[in-house]
Amino acid sequence: MRRPLLALAAAAALTVSAAACGESATTSKNGVTSIDVGVIPISDVAPIYLGQKKGFFDEQKLKLNLKPAQGGAAIVPGVVSGDLEFGFSNVVSLLLAQSKGLPVKVVTNGISSSGEEEKDFASVIVKDDSKIQKPKDLAGKKVAINTLNNAGDTQVRASVRKDGGDAKSIKFVEMPFPDMSAALDKGDIDAVWIVEPFQSQLLADGNRIVATPAVDTAEKLTHAVYFTTTKTAQTDQDLVKRFQAAMNKSLEYADSHPDEARAILATYTKIKGDQAKDMVLPKWPVEINRESVQAQADLAVSDGLIKGDKKPDVNALLP
Amino acid sequence: MSTIMGDATATTGLPEGQAPDTAQRSRRLAPATWPYGLLGLLVFAAVLEVVPRLGLVPERYLPPMSRIVAALAEEAASPALWTAVGETMKAWAIGLAIAVAAAVLVGVIIGSVPFLLAATSSTIEFLRPIPSVALIPLAVLMYGTGIESTLMLVIYASFWQVLIQVLYGVQDVDPVAMDTARSYRLGRFGRIRHVTWPTALPYIVTGVRLAAAVALVLAISGELIIGSPGLGHEISQAQSGGAVAVMYALVVVTGLIGVLINLVFRMVERRLLAWHTSVRGEAV
C-alpha cells in the first residue's frame, strides 16, 4: 500500500506549508495584522473576547481570529507549528512542553487564583455528608480531575501536603468536568477538582468545598497564560508587544467590569444567563506571579511530571 | 471508528420470492411495516420521557424527551446549529470523497495486477486494523484543531472500507468474461473499463454506503474529541456548559443525519444496481 507513503508525504507537505505560513501574521496595507489565537472556550478567556468586542485589539491594529480548541494540549502544537500566533494554556502544560524541548515563550497573564479560600476559580468539592473535612483527609481517596499529570493533580497534592496529609496516596481519576457531578453523586469518586460553572452548580446542589488548591499551592497563583514561540518572541517583538498591550488592557477591563465579563460568556460558551450570574469569576491581573510559576515548576519536578535532569527554566519561559 | 456499524454485509442474495407462499406472505406484510416502525419510535420516545419523569435517572443527566424536543426546536431556530451541521457535513463529504476516489483508484490498479495484489496484501492487512483513533494524537499535533484533523480520521477509516470492497469486486471478475474480452483483443484499459469496472461497481457502491456511515461517525467523534468545528464540537460545548437538554438534542440530530445518509445511499444503491441481478456475496 502507498498509504503510509502518502500519509508521510502529506504530513511532510503540511509541516512544510505550516512552517511556511508560520510567518502568516499577515499584515495588510493599512498596517492591520491578522493573528490566530488558540483559546479554550471556557470562562477563563472571557477577557480576550471582551477585549475583541471593546476594540482593544483594533487599537493595536490587530485583527483577532479566535480559534476554540478542546484543551491546552491541542493549542501548544498549533502555536509551535505556526498555525496559531498565540495561544492560551495553563502553566503546567507549558512547563511540560518546555521540558521536552518545545520552544514556547509566555507573553502575558491568563488567569490567576483569587487567593481567597473557597472563592476561587477552582476547588475540591465533596458531598455534604462526606467524612472528608480537611484537605489531608483526601489521602487515599479517589479524586476526579480533568487531566492527569497536569495542573489539577499538582495543585491538589500541594493542598494535601500543606495540610500534613499523604499526597502520594491520592488516587486521581481523569474525567471531563461535566461528568464529575454525576460520578460524585453516585459515589464513584470521593471528591472532585472542579472549575466554573460546575463549581457553583455543585455548591448549589448542597455539596461543600473541602480545599482550594490554587490558594494552597502559591499565593495568588498564576494558573494560565498566553504564549507564543520563542522564535516569534525574538523576531517579531513589535507584534508581541502589541498583543501584550491589547491583552493587558483586556485583562484589566474584564477584571474591573465583571458584569460585562459575565455577559460575554453567553456569546462563546453555552453558559446561560443565570448560570453566569452565580459563578465565581477568576482573577485577571496583568502581572504574572513569577514565584507561583517557580513553585509549580518545582512541584512538577518533585511530583515526577517532569523526569530526567532537565530542570524547567522559569526565567526562559516567562517574559 | 473504522468499520463502524456495518450492516448486512454478506448478502446471500436469494432470488426474490422463493416459494409462492413466502412471496405472498412478505408481499402482504410489506406495505404494512411502517406503522410498526412508527410504533417502535413512539415507544422509544415514550420510554425516554417516562424514565426521567419517574426519577429512574435524574433529569439532570437524562432530561425527558419533551424537553429534548423543545431544546431541539430552539436549536433548530438558531443559525449556529445549521452552521455546525454544515461544518460536519463538509468534513464528511470531503473526507468521503477523497477516501472513495483514492480507494477506487488504488483498488482497481492493485486488483487488476496480480503481482501488486500479492505484494501489497500483507501491508494492507497490517494497516487496515490500525484503529483510526490511534491517529487522534498525531492529527492533533500535526493539524491542531482545524478541519484537517477530523478529515485525516475520516479519510483513514473510510478508505479501507472502500478499498477492501473494491479489491473483492475486482477479484470477482468472471474469468470467462475476461477471456472473452481478451479474445476480442480489448486492451488493458478496455478490459478495466468494460469488464472489471462493471463487475466491481456493486461492491464499490456497497463499500461507499458503509464508508458513508463510518465517515459520519468519525467526523462527529473527531469534532467531539479534537474540537474541530461542527456538530461534535457543539455537543462537547453543550456538555461542558451543562446544557444537558441541548446536548441530547444535538445527539438526536446526529442520529437523524445518520439515518438520512443511510436511506439516501440505500436508494442510490438500489437505483444504480437495478440492472445488477447477480447474486453477490460481499466481503465476509
Add this chain to the structure above:
Amino acid sequence: MLDVRGLRKVYEGWGRTVEAIRDLTFDVPEGQLLCLVGPSGCGKTTLLRCVAGLLRPTSGEVVLHGNNVTGPPEDMAVVFQEYGRSLFPWHTVRRNVELPLRRKKLSRKRRTELVDEALEAVGLTGTATAYPWQLSGGMQQRVAIARAIAYEPQVLLMDEPFAAVDAQTRGELEDLIRSVWHRFGVTTLFVTHDIDEAVYLGQRVIVMSSSPTVVQEDLAIDLPDERDQLTTRSAPRFAELRAHIYAEIQRAKGPAGGAAAAEAETQEAAGA
C-alpha cells in the same frame, strides 16, 4: 392412505388474486408410486406443498392415515427440486442424512446403520465425510434422496427432483428411484413436468390441467414392473401412453385456460 379432497388454493396478492388450484381430488393407496404431471405452471409445486403440510389450502383437505394434515406430518419426507439449497452446506453428507434422525430417539448405532444403508442404497458409500457442495448436482440430489429414505417415511414426496440435472444423470436417478421404491416399498408421490419421466416411473399417472388446476386424467401405467431405460422406453406401449398423456396436456392447455396459465406461469417461474 393419502387422500386429497377438494383441494383449492388461492393466493391473495397485492390487489390481485390468483387461483392456483381449483379443485383436486385423488387418493394414493399404500405403497403406490404415483406420478403427477402437468404443464409448467400448473400448480404442481403448490399441490405438493399442501400435501407436505408446508402450505395451508384455501379449502379442501389432505388426509393421511385418517388424520387431517395441518402441518408437516411425522412420517413424511420431501425431496425438493433445489438440491443445492435443500442440503445444509455447513454439514457433511453424513450429518445431512443423520440430522432428521436425531429427534427420532434412536440409538447412535441405529442411526449410523440407517445412514449407511441409505447412502449405500443411493450409491454414495464413501462420500459421507464430504460436504454437499463438493459433489456434483446428481450426487447432491442422491444425498437428498438418501436423507429421505433414512428417515424411514411412509410417504415420500418428490417435487421435480431431477429438473435441474443433466439427461444422463437423470436416467440414472430415475432408476435409483425405482430401486429405492422397490427396496423400501414406500408410498411415493412424484411431481414432474416431464411426460416420459412420469410414464417411466409411475404405477399410475395423474394429469393435471393448467392453472386453475383440476384433475384432467387419472391413468394406470400398465408397463411391466421391471423397467430399464433401453427396453421400457422403446416399448410400443410406452409410446402409446406417452402420446396419450401428451394429447391430454395439450388439451389442458386449450384456449380456455390460456390466460390464467400464463399468469400462473410467471408466478411459478418466479418461485421455482
Add this chain to the structure above:
Amino acid sequence: MTDILRRTGLALGLPLVLFVVWWVTSAGSENFFLPPLADILAAFTATWTADRFAADVLPSLVRLAAGYAIAAVLGIALGVLVGSLPRVRAAFEPVLEFLRAIPPPVLVPILMLIAGIGDGMKVAVIVSGCVWPILLNTVEGVRAVDPVLADTCRSYGIGGAARLRHLVLRSASPQMVAGLRQALSLGIILMVISEMFAASTGLGFTIIQFQRSFAIPEMWSGIILLGLTGFALSLIFKFFEARVLAWYHGLRRAERGRS
C-alpha cells in the same frame, strides 16, 4: 520451496521497503512531531516493558475481550429474535437505525451514570458500540435463511433448539462473522475512546498521556503498538473465521468454479 520463498518475499517486500523509506526520510528529522524512526524504536523498547505491558496493555485487552464477548452474545441473541419475527423487526428497525448512527463517544456520559466509572463503564462503552454491527448483520442473516432449507427443516420436523442450532445460526453465520469482524475493529477503537474517560490505566490512556506531555517518540511507539495489537487481533479473528466458515468459503469457491 521456491514458491514459499516467493510468497514470503512478496509478503515482506513492501513492508520492508516502507520501513526503510520511513527510516531514511525521518533520520535526522528536525520536526518535533515527526521524530526519526530510530528514536521511536528506541522509545518503543524503553516504554513497553513487561511491567508496563501488564499494567496498561493487559487491562485494555481484558476490557476489550469482555465487552466484545458481551456484545457478541447480546447482538446474536437479539438479532436472532428480531430477525425471526417480522413484526418485531419492523418495529425495531427505525430505532436501531437511529441508535447505531449515534457516535458512541457521546453516549459515554450516560453510560457513566449507569455503569459508574470503573471497568464496567469501559466495557459498557465497548458493548454499546460493538453490538450494532453484530445485531444488524445477524438480523439480515436470519432473514435471509434459505426458504428451501427452512422447508426441509419443517418437513423433517426439525424445530426449536435444533432448528436454531442447525439452520438459523449456521445459515446466518457468514453475516454474523462479517458483523463480528466489523465489531472487532470498532471494539479496538472504543477501547481507546473509553480510556479517555475516567481512566488511569490502559493503552489508549497512555498514548493520550504521552501526547499531552509532549513525549512524541513514546506517543508514536504507542500508536505502533496499537497498530500491532489490531493486526494481531485480526489475525486471530481470521484463524477463527477460517474454521467457522470453512464450509462457506468452500461453497463460494464451488459456486464460482461451476458458473
